[in-house]
Amino acid sequence: MNAAVPATDARPAEGRFDSVRDYIAALDARGRVLRIPEMDQDRYEVTAFAYRLIDRFGIEHAPAFMVDRIRIGGAWREGPLLANPYGRWPDEAVLFGVPDVTDDYQQMYHAVIRALEQRLDGAGNWRRIPPVEVDARQAPCKEVVLRGDDVDIEKFAWLQNNPADAGRYINITSVFTVDAQIGRNVGTYRCQVRDRTRISVNPEPGQDGWRILTAMKKRGDKVAKVAIAVGADPFTFCASSTKMARFGEDELEFAGGLRGSPLPVVRCETCDILVPAHAEMIIEGEVPLDEFLDEGPYGEMYGYLGPMKPNNFFMNIKCITHRRQPWILNSFTGLTCDMPRGPQTASNFFFYRRLIPDLTGLIAPRGANGVIVISIDKKLPGAGMAAGQYVAANVGLNKVVIVVDKDVNILNPTEVLHCLGARWQPSASLIIPQTQMMMPDPSRPRAMLSSKIIIDATRQWPQEGGPEKWAPLNRELLRKGAPEAFPLVDGRWDEYLKDWRG
Numbered sequence: 001m002n003a004a005v006p007a008t009d010a011r012p013a014e015g016r017f018d019s020v021r022d023y024i025a026a027l028d029a030r031g032r033v034l035r036i037p038e039m040d041q042d043r044y045e046v047t048a049f050a051y052r053l054i055d056r057f058g059i060e061h062a063p064a065f066m067v068d069r070i071r072i073g074g075a076w077r078e079g080p081l082l083a084n085p086y087g088r089w090p091d092e093a094v095l096f097g098v099p100d101v102t103d104d105y106q107q108m109y110h111a112v113i114r115a116l117e118q119r120l121d122g123a124g125n126w127r128r129i130p131p132v133e134v135d136a137r138q139a140p141c142k143e144v145v146l147r148g149d150d151v152d153i154e155k156f157a158w159l160q161n162n163p164a165d166a167g168r169y170i171n172i173t174s175v176f177t178v179d180a181q182i183g184r185n186v187g188t189y190r191c192q193v194r195d196r197t198r199i200s201v202n203p204e205p206g207q208d209g210w211r212i213l214t215a216m217k218k219r220g221d222k223v224a225k226v227a228i229a230v231g232a233d234p235f236t237f238c239a240s241s242t243k244m245a246r247f248g249e250d251e252l253e254f255a256g257g258l259r260g261s262p263l264p265v266v267r268c269e270t271c272d273i274l275v276p277a278h279a280e281m282i283i284e285g286e287v288p289l290d291e292f293l294d295e296g297p298y299g300e301m302y303g304y305l306g307p308m309k310p311n312n313f314f315m316n317i318k319c320i321t322h323r324r325q326p327w328i329l330n331s332f333t334g335l336t337c338d339m340p341r342g343p344q345t346a347s348n349f350f351f352y353r354r355l356i357p358d359l360t361g362l363i364a365p366r367g368a369n370g371v372i373v374i375s376i377d378k379k380l381p382g383a384g385m386a387a388g389q390y391v392a393a394n395v396g397l398n399k400v401v402i403v404v405d406k407d408v409n410i411l412n413p414t415e416v417l418h419c420l421g422a423r424w425q426p427s428a429s430l431i432i433p434q435t436q437m438m439m440p441d442p443s444r445p446r447a448m449l450s451s452k453i454i455i456d457a458t459r460q461w462p463q464e465g466g467p468e469k470w471a472p473l474n475r476e477l478l479r480k481g482a483p484e485a486f487p488l489v490d491g492r493w494d495e496y497l498k499d500w501r502g
């Protein structure tokens with residue numbers, strides 16, 4: 001099933017990637033891309049495969065996969081379709097140029113965060129490099145130009161992920177809006193395919209793209225010119241799908257900073273918006289500001305069906321440009337790894353360490369939206385709860401904040417659960433009855449609101465109501481009492497397992 005992934009852009013295998021193809025070729029060189037000749041999405045084969053891949057490999061290890069041909073609506077459509085492209089720590093190590101990449105995801109988490117932290121300046125800012133405009137002849141995204149009656153967005157291999165979804169979706173996008181006063185914004189928003197020339201565009205209320213479209217509407221504009229890149233290079237996609245750039249800041253400058261050189265951009269055919277030259281496809285069009293369509297329902301990021309959303313923005317497509325045989329990217333929302341998470345994690349670490357000087361680790365475990373685990377080098381009573389309160393104050397995903405001591409490996413869920421069982425007393429918790437929360441958590445009582453809990457699972461000190469003396473850990477007693485035991489076993493490990501076929 002595994003075949004070589006063609007790389008069309010000759011770039012070095014690590015560190016700097018002009019296109020998603022370069023990046024996938026680098027993963028493939030490490031044997032980390034699974035290729036399947038064809039699948040029948042009329043029977044939801046690709047979706048079921050994505051579930052099984054993650055069930056069987058685990059979310060931190062399931063590889064990226066590509067399907068060459070997909071049956072959709074009774075017709076076989078050419079891909080390749082790429083899914084599960086980002087987010088595993090060894091793959092991020094490749095993306096961000098970490099030397100000596102291994103498959104050890106814990107080791108690679110530390111290597112990626114260390115490497116990215118070194119790129120932040122003293123104030124926690126990312127390097128920014130403005131993009132550079134190139135000629136259309138140097139832009140692979142212009143290899144094919146479709147206008148007028150040739151515009152037919154339905155003919156590409158966009159998937160309906162679930163029979164309960166409202167339809168087929170373009171869901172790994174970078175949506176470009178440009179406002180004369182606010183500037184350029186690039187955000188990742190799903191787009192429901194409506195017919196040959198119309199797609200919904202779904203920035204949630206409060207998102208920067210939504211704020212720009214709303215500001216234009218308030219000023220009396222009738223339409224907004226918008227361009228959507230599908231399969232943008234990994235650095236543009238990273239900036240567009242995370243909050244690296246604040247409102248009014250230009251995501252493309254952050255993309256340049258991450259790649260270490262100006263991002264090549266090219267002018268659209270029907271407007272002046274500049275888009276990544278090495279994207280797979282650019283969809284150009286106009287978003288009416290006084291006309292809307294209902295959107296959804298859609299299986300959301302928490303793994304539950306989200307409701308139909310009335311009065312959503314949509315786009316009238318004016319032109320599609322694409323590479324020859326463009327790659328189609330698909331997110332199995334709430335399931336697959338769809339975005340690089342290193343820069344956001346490194347930023348969070350930097351930001352929180354200013355508030356919590358004794359912070360030693362921070363991870364939002366994949367597959368458990370709403371949960372965040374931090375570790376601290378506890379030096380004062382009350383420090384666990386204080387640290388948890390800083391993290392819970394974030395309006396993002398932080399609904400359940402678990403604080404542990406620095407000796408706990410927070411990348412190992414078993415160690416964190418062990419801590420809840422053996423170190424934590426439920427009385428060492430704080431429940432915030434209701435606060436702001438933007439995420440579509442299906443358990444929330446009302447949109448934009450949630451309760452939160454801070455679980456202080458650090459060893460409680462006597463003045464916090466903990467025991468006078470904590471019993472030592474058995475593993476530590478072994479390490480101290482027989483310091484040669486672990487090195488002995490580690491040294492003989494291969495010998496013990498040489499006949500093992502498990």
Ligand SMILES: Cc1cc2nc3c(=O)[nH]c(=O)nc-3n(C[C@H](O)[C@H](O)[C@H](O)COP(=O)(O)O)c2cc1C
Nearest residue numbers: 187188189190202203204207208209241242243331
């Ligand atoms: C695959 C994927 C799909 C996403 N879909 C949406 C979406 O439909 N609507 C939305 O508001 N945010 C969505 N997001 C999250 C936003 O892309 C993210 O919050 C980003 O920072 C928004 O850009 P902005 O801050 O410039 O508005 C998605 C993220 C990913 C990785």
